[in-house]
Amino acid sequence: MSRNRELNQKMRDERREQILFTALRLFVVKGVAGTRMRDIAAEAGMSLGLAYHYFLSKEEIYTELIRIAYEKMNGAILELEKMTVSPRKKIRLAIDRMLEDLNAGEDFGWYCLLTAQAGVSLEIPEEARAVMDKERNVAFDAMERIILEGQRDGSVKHYDAKDMSLFFWTAINGLAVNKAARGEAFRMPDVSILARMFM
Amino acid sequence: MSRNRELNQKMRDERREQILFTALRLFVVKGVAGTRMRDIAAEAGMSLGLAYHYFLSKEEIYTELIRIAYEKMNGAILELEKMTVSPRKKIRLAIDRMLEDLNAGEDFGWYCLLTAQAGVSLEIPEEARAVMDKERNVAFDAMERIILEGQRDGSVKHYDAKDMSLFFWTAINGLAVNKAARGEAFRMPDVSILARMFM
DNA sequence: GTCTATATCCAGATAGAC
DNA sequence: GTCTATCTGGATATAGAC
Numbered sequence: 001m002s003r004n005r006e007l008n009q010k011m012r013d014e015r016r017e018q019i020l021f022t023a024l025r026l027f028v029v030k031g032v033a034g035t036r037m038r039d040i041a042a043e044a045g046m047s048l049g050l051a052y053h054y055f056l057s058k059e060e061i062y063t064e065l066i067r068i069a070y071e072k073m074n075g076a077i078l079e080l081e082k083m084t085v086s087p088r089k090k091i092r093l094a095i096d097r098m099l100e101d102l103n104a105g106e107d108f109g110w111y112c113l114l115t116a117q118a119g120v121s122l123e124i125p126e127e128a129r130a131v132m133d134k135e136r137n138v139a140f141d142a143m144e145r146i147i148l149e150g151q152r153d154g155s156v157k158h159y160d161a162k163d164m165s166l167f168f169w170t171a172i173n174g175l176a177v178n179k180a181a182r183g184e185a186f187r188m189p190d191v192s193i194l195a196r197m198f199m
Numbered sequence: 200m201s202r203n204r205e206l207n208q209k210m211r212d213e214r215r216e217q218i219l220f221t222a223l224r225l226f227v228v229k230g231v232a233g234t235r236m237r238d239i240a241a242e243a244g245m246s247l248g249l250a251y252h253y254f255l256s257k258e259e260i261y262t263e264l265i266r267i268a269y270e271k272m273n274g275a276i277l278e279l280e281k282m283t284v285s286p287r288k289k290i291r292l293a294i295d296r297m298l299e300d301l302n303a304g305e306d307f308g309w310y311c312l313l314t315a316q317a318g319v320s321l322e323i324p325e326e327a328r329a330v331m332d333k334e335r336n337v338a339f340d341a342m343e344r345i346i347l348e349g350q351r352d353g354s355v356k357h358y359d360a361k362d363m364s365l366f367f368w369t370a371i372n373g374l375a376v377n378k379a380a381r382g383e384a385f386r387m388p389d390v391s392i393l394a395r396m397f398m
Numbered sequence: 399g400t401c402t403a404t405a406t407c408c409a410g411a412t413a414g415a416c
Numbered sequence: 417g418t419c420t421a422t423c424t425g426g427a428t429a430t431a432g433a434c
Contacts, residue, residue: 011417029321034232036409047419052411113319119380120312122228136380157395163388170373171366178369181318181335189362196356197392210399235427246401251429401434412423 016054018044020068021107023061028113028180032062033123063128066118069111070135077142087150091168091198094143095191098172102179103188112176140165147198156198167197215253217243219267220306222260227312227379231261232322262327265317268310269334276341286349290367290397293342294390297371301378302387311375339364346397355397366396 022044026035037058041051055061080094101108118124118132143165150156157164171194179186221243225234236257240250254260279293300307317323317331342364349355356363370393378385 008417015417029319031230031232031320031322033230034322037411038409048410049412049420050418053417056411058410116376116380117316120228120376121230123230123233157392159392160389163392166377166388167370167373167392170377171369173376174366174369174373177315177319177372178365181315189365190359193356193358193362193366193396197396207399214399236429237427247428248402248430249400252399256429399434401432403431403433405428405430407428408426410423410425413421414419415421416417416419 012054015044015046015050018046019051019054019061020065024065024107024110024114027062027065028110028117031117032058032121059125059128063125063131065111065114066124066128066131069115070131070138072108072111073115074135074138074142077139081142081146086155087146087153088155088199090146091150091156092195094146094168095194099175099188099191102172102176109176109179112173113180116173116177140169143168150198164198168194171197211253214243214245214249217245218250218253218260219264223264223306223309223313226261226264227309227316230316231257231320258324258327262324262330264310264313265323265327265330268314269330269337271307271310272314273334273337273341276338280341280345285354286345286352287354287398289345290349290355291394293345293367294393298374298387298390301371301375308375308378311372312379315372315376339368342367349397363397367393370396 019040023035023040026039026043030039035058037051038048040058040061041048044051055064076097077094080090080097083090083093085093098108102112115132118128119136124132140162144161147156147161147164151158151161175188179188218239222234222239225238225242229238234257236250237247239257239260240247243250254263275296276293279289279296282289282292284292297307301311314331317327318335323331339361343360346355346360346363350357350360374387378387
């Protein structure tokens with residue numbers, strides 16, 4: 001019955017996905033404390049009991065989301081760093097890709113908001129805190145390295161590279177916040193303004 | 200007994216201030232739903248009952264804070280707009296002042312975070328929502344006007360003024376988030392990078 | 399004005415039937 | 417795997433003493 005095993009596993013994974021997908025959005029717009037497990041279960045189309053069958057607690061869902069958030073965000077920039085194009089091109093690509101993902105309404109924007117809130121929050125589970133402490137600087141550092149490389153070959157402005165990386169991520173994050181706040185009314189601004197900070 | 204009347208009023212005002220001051224910080228770091236009235240009362244140095252003597256509900260405190268937040272932020276930029284200096288100088292002043300306030304650890308940064316969260320949140324009191332809908336664009340519009348003025352006299356870059364205003368506030372907000380997240384480790388970046396977006 | 403005590407409600411988590 | 421019913425703790429808001 002290996003056929004059933006596989007199918008069951010697939011169903012399990014889908015259920016987990018549904019819960020995570022729903023919880024991510026609810027946590028962002030209602031806060032973690034303001035989101036009830038009932039809401040998550042209902043919007044994910046299952047009963048409260050079933051949600052608890054897949055996750056031991058609300059905190060576990062949250063921690064898992066934080067883990068995924070950093071996995072995605074750090075993964076994206078680290079992959080980009082490894083590409084064999086000029087540093088200047090990498091920065092351009094980074095801006096384009098992040099804003100594209102944001103604009104497409106992908107999970108990316110939601111994860112941005114989740115980590116932004118998590119960073120400010122004092123009330124997050126210990127395990128999530130540990131993930132954050134470990135992962136928080138990865139994307140900043142990667143962007144800093146790209147910028148330094150670009151400064152060495154003279155294609156990037158010679159401001160402090162740490163500061164520039166900070167502004168880069170600050171802008172991405174700020175746009176995510178703005179998009180979420182304005183909803184349909186949001187219009188992605190001209191990215192060359194942003195690029196001008198660097199080149 | 201007009202002397203006592205005054206004194207009483209002053210005490211009343213101070214109590215309210217204590218509550219608002221405490222609640223602002225707690226709402227930001229724990230979320231509104233995650234903040235208990237007990238916490239607010241305790242940290243403000245009074246009993247739960249007394250806190251309820253000054254505010255009818257947690258929602259009322261929140262709404263009042265949203266009101267104050269926009270009052271302060273919009274007030275600052277509108278005042279700056281009225282000054283009799285060149286638009287270019289106004290932008291420079293805006294950047295300097297906002298970052299100064301942020302750096303000084305004033306309420307300003309906390310209010311930034313509160314409104315940012317409120318903008319994303321779906322769970323805010325109706326009255327607070329009304330204030331937001333009315334006030335949200337004031338600062339954006341004011342900055343847009345200043346930029347347009349600067350473009351007319353040729354001292355500001357000719358990107359779309361709405362976009363530039365968005366990036367300005369986005370950056371301020373992003374820095375507030377970053378400062379809150381990093382705490383003591385936060386170091387204010389070189390503001391000329393930011394200025395370069397505009398000039 | 400200020401406190402303690404408490405009524406009331408609601409949410410997290412569990413038990414157990416199907 | 418999935419549901420309904422329920423236990424239990426804790427938070428909002430109020431009552432009433434000082």
